[in-house]
Amino acid sequence: MTSSTSGAGSAAWSRRSFFLACLAAPFVRPARADETIVEIHQFKFAPADISIAAGGSVAFVNLDLVPHSATGDGFDTGTLRKDERAVVRFSKAGEFPYLCKFHRHMTGRVVVT
Numbered sequence: 080m081t082s083s084t085s086g087a088g089s090a091a092w093s094r095r096s097f098f099l100a101c102l103a104a105p106f107v108r109p110a111r112a113d114e115t116i117v118e119i120h121q122f123k124f125a126p127a128d129i130s131i132a133a134g135g136s137v138a139f140v141n142l143d144l145v146p147h148s149a150t151g152d153g154f155d156t157g158t159l160r161k162d163e164r165a166v167v168r169f170s171k172a173g174e175f176p177y178l179c180k181f182h183r184h185m186t187g188r189v190v191v192t
């Protein structure tokens with residue numbers, strides 16, 4: 080009895096799951112292999128200290144209500160408002176310290192190898 084409806088039921092369920100997955104996608108979308116995410120949250124860069132391979136990118140994502148930036152020698156995300164992100168590509172090896180130009184106690188570092 081119930082087996083006759085299970086097909087339709089699971090189809091409806093999977094449509095609903097697909098719909099929910101689409102809604103969730105922006106939040107759970109995995110980073111590209113060559114992209115490292117640094118979240119800006121509660122006036123901190125997290126993780127503040129990262130190491131990437133030359134040619135890789137860092138996506139800075141502001142989760143705070145207030146604007147932030149990631150500003151270093153040779154790069155600047157510009158002002159990032161809530162939920163905005165900026166991707167910075169690092170092509171040369173080296174150490175790239177940066178800070179938030181609005182809150183200079185907020186610091187981080189990208190080590191490119």
Ligand SMILES: [Cu+2]
Nearest residue numbers: 147179181182
């Ligand atoms: Cu800031």
